[in-house]
Amino acid sequence: MFICRNCKSKDKFELMFSPDYQGKRSFSQCYNDKGEIEITVDGYVFVPDLRFMNEHAVCRYCGQIYMWDYDMEG
Ligand SMILES: [Zn+2]
Numbered sequence: 001m002f003i004c005r006n007c008k009s010k011d012k013f014e015l016m017f018s019p020d021y022q023g024k025r026s027f028s029q030c031y032n033d034k035g036e037i038e039i040t041v042d043g044y045v046f047v048p049d050l051r052f053m054n055e056h057a058v059c060r061y062c063g064q065i066y067m068w069d070y071d072m073e074g
Pocket of ligand 1: 004005006007008009059060061062063064
């Protein structure tokens, strides 16, 4: 799980797409059987790392970017 260091919400985010991204930008998230968050973007599934989060994820509650950290307590 990822936690917003600003407001402490967990795994609540939207993705920022670059302006020249060509896909439909359909985005969903779920958890795999290891408890890791999985992101699906236009059919492509991956497990984001902290670098990805801090480059692309916007906190859905407070709107902050670059504020993610791993939530070690699950
Ligand atoms: Zn936040």
